[in-house]
Amino acid sequence: MHLHKLPRSSSSFGNAFFLAAHHHVFDLRVFDNRSFRTNQKRFRASISCSFLPSIHQLNDARLIYSVAPSMGHNQESHPESHFRVPAIVDALEEMKLTPKVAGSKIKGDAPTGFALIRPPGHHAVPQGPMGFCIFGNVAIAARYAQRVHGLKCVFIIDFDVHHGNGTNDAFYDDPDIFFLSFHQDGSYPGTGKFDEVGSGDGEGTTLNLPLPGGSGDTAIRTVFDEVIVPCAQRFKPDIILVSAGYDGHVLDPLANLQYTTATYYMLTSSIKQLAKDLCGGRCVFFLEGGYNLKSLSYSVADTFRALLGDRSLASEFDDPNILYEEPSTKVKQAIQRIKHIHSL
Numbered sequence: 001m002h003l004h005k006l007p008r009s010s011s012s013f014g015n016a017f018f019l020a021a022h023h024h025v026f027d028l029r030v031f032d033n034r035s036f037r038t039n040q041k042r043f044r045a046s047i048s049c050s051f052l053p054s055i056h057q058l059n060d061a062r063l064i065y066s067v068a069p070s071m072g073h074n075q076e077s078h079p080e081s082h083f084r085v086p087a088i089v090d091a092l093e094e095m096k097l098t099p100k101v102a103g104s105k106i107k108g109d110a111p112t113g114f115a116l117i118r119p120p121g122h123h124a125v126p127q128g129p130m131g132f133c134i135f136g137n138v139a140i141a142a143r144y145a146q147r148v149h150g151l152k153c154v155f156i157i158d159f160d161v162h163h164g165n166g167t168n169d170a171f172y173d174d175p176d177i178f179f180l181s182f183h184q185d186g187s188y189p190g191t192g193k194f195d196e197v198g199s200g201d202g203e204g205t206t207l208n209l210p211l212p213g214g215s216g217d218t219a220i221r222t223v224f225d226e227v228i229v230p231c232a233q234r235f236k237p238d239i240i241l242v243s244a245g246y247d248g249h250v251l252d253p254l255a256n257l258q259y260t261t262a263t264y265y266m267l268t269s270s271i272k273q274l275a276k277d278l279c280g281g282r283c284v285f286f287l288e289g290g291y292n293l294k295s296l297s298y299s300v301a302d303t304f305r306a307l308l309g310d311r312s313l314a315s316e317f318d319d320p321n322i323l324y325e326e327p328s329t330k331v332k333q334a335i336q337r338i339k340h341i342h343s344l
Contacts, residue, residue, distance in 0.1 A: 087293045089116070112272060112307045113284035114244075116300075120288040122164030122243045123189065130166065131189060137286050138243050139170040142177055145239050151282070152176055155237035157228065158183070159220075159267060160245020160288040161255040163192030163208065167243065173202040178235045182223050184248070184255050185210035185334075194337055207231060209338045212330040216250070216258030216323065217266070219331040224270050226335055230344045232274055239282040240275045246290035246299045250322060254291050258323055262314035264299045268306035 121138060123131030138156060145151040156171075158164040158181040168191065171177040183192055191208075198206035209227060211219060232240070246252070248259040268285075275283035285303070290296035298317045305312055338344070 087297050090297070112275075112281070114304070114307065115284065115286045117287050120160075120245070121286065122158060122160060122167045122245075122288055123162070124166045125169060131162070132289075133166060136166050136170060138164075138241050139167050141241055141284065141286070142171070145241075146176070151238035153235060153237045153239075154178070155232055155235055155240045155279075156180065156243065157240065157271060158243035158245070158288075159248065160243055161248040161252070161257055162188050162245070162289060163210075164243050164288075165189050165191040168192065168196065168206060168208070171202065172198055172206055173200040175201045175205055177202075178205045178207070178231065178237070180207045180209075180228060180231060181243075182209040182211055182220075182227075184215070184257055185212055187255055194334075194341060197341065204342065205235070207338065207342055209334060211257070211334060212327045213256035214258060214324065214327045215331055216326045217260060217263045218326055218328070220259065220263055220267060222331070222335060224267065227338060227344060228270075229274065231342065232278055237279050239279055239284070240271065242271060242283065242285045243288045244285045244300075244303065245288035246296045247288075249290070249292065249295040249299060251292045251295040252290065254289070258326065260314060260318040260323070261295070261299045261302045262312060262318055265302040265306045265312040265314055268303045272307060 115137065117137055119132055119134050121133045121136050121140075124133035124136040124139075138158075142154045142156065145154055154177045156167060156177065156179045158167060158179070160181075161184050163183045164179070164181050168179055168181065171179055181192055192210055193208060194210065196206060196208045198204055207227070209223065211223075246264065247254050248257040248263075250258045250260060272281075272283060275281050285307075287300070290299070295317075298314075302312055302314050
């Protein structure tokens with residue numbers, strides 16, 4: 001494990017941030033988008049985070065996270081954008097989920113990574129930015145895991161309410177990277193159809209499951225058990241990367257799903273166990289969408305609890321009275337269709 005301490009950047013622009021995992025230790029790099037450049041196979045960068053953990057701290061951690069907030073991204077169209085990551089960090093501190101207050105609590109097991117990034121990345125395409133996204137954060141991490149750490153097979157789960165078209169396209173013909181997305185049918189950017197399954201050598205390693213509006217906790221439990229688990233078991237990943245979007249929450253204004261804070265706790269716990277079963281616990285989450293500050297903050301905090309093995313506090317935030325009946329017949333039809341296409 002090599003951790004390079006680089007000078008701090010004074011830039012207030014957005015950052016591309018990624019983590020990659022090797023033998024239960026996470027290698028952290030933060031890139032400022034004005035100084036980011038490549039020199040053959042080496043990266044030069046300016047560090048814009050305030051703290052670099054020691055190797056001892058990394059080895060003792062159960063959850064490793066770092067912060068790369070955007071201070072200037074999309075302020076015209078989304079003036080609240082630069083508040084999202086700070087709001088999450090405030091919630092983590094208030095709920096005693098940061099190293100400041102957790103102390104020796106976060107020790108013992110193989111660590112999981114969580115990159116609290118702005119801007120998000122799963123819509124970014126090679127031609128340029130798209131959908132609030134500048135860099136393909138998860139795509140960069142996947143290639144880094146392969147080329148630097150020798151983790152050949154990368155399994156990507158995208159649970160943002162919108163289809164991650166950028167990640168989808170980046171690996172559409174790659175047999176060593178499995179991209180799995182479940183998202184609201186008909187939502188931005190209009191991609192992620194059932195028949196988008198990959199091409200060439202990568203045919204079958206892209207799975208897109210558009211879910212009907214109104215899908216919620218029950219639908220996601222079924223998706224995980226009947227789609228995600230068998231796909232991952234068949235693929236045998238060396239690491240799992242997660243595009244963690246929280247805009248499927250029932251309180252989020254940009255979509256029409258019924259995920260709750262408890263949904264994200266369940267999903268995170270299940271992914272963590274899947275990584276433990278299949279790839280030595282190697283798993284990294286990357287923050288994607290989420291546009292209600294309160295539901296975003298509470299859901300990320302409960303994600304942290306799941307990763308730490310703490311009990312969920314979702315019942316203190318979720319209001320079951322605002323939920324309505326899920327479209328179970330349509331959900332079942334969608335799941336059966338994708339299982340047939342991918343022979344699950």
